[in-house]
Amino acid sequence: VGTIEPGGESAVRDVLPDLAAVARSLGFRFPDADLACVAGFGSSAWDRLFAGPRPAHLHPFPELRGPLHHAPATPGDVLLHIRAERMDVCYTWAAQLLDKL
Structure with a gap:
């Protein structure tokens, strides 16, 4: 989870279109990694980041408490969920993304 500093919106917008290209590139280099990434954005x-109306059900994440689990309200702006069978491939992708930000 990351926070976008004021003025950093354009850097985030520039990285988003590259997510699929980087996934393809790393997929060719590491075909056994089963690499995937999902990007989520805070309200x-x-x-x-985006023009036009926001999605109807997009709202700040509330704290959730249940009998067994607790999910705190998180103030982050961007969540990149990077997943692969190999942790080194996750690290490589995350490092490339952070270098661009």
Whole structure:
């Protein structure tokens, strides 16, 4: 989970279109890794990053408490869930993304 500093919106917008290209590139280099990435955006970040109306059900993440589990309200702007069978491939992709940000 990351926070977009004021003025950093354009850097995030520039990286987003490259997610699929980087996935393909790393997939060719590491075909056994089964690499995937999902990007999620916080409610306030959406308004700063994208034009037009926000999705109808997009709202700040509330704290959730249940009998067994607790999910705190998180203030992050961007979540990149990077997944692969090999942790080194996850690290490689995350490092490339962070270098661009």
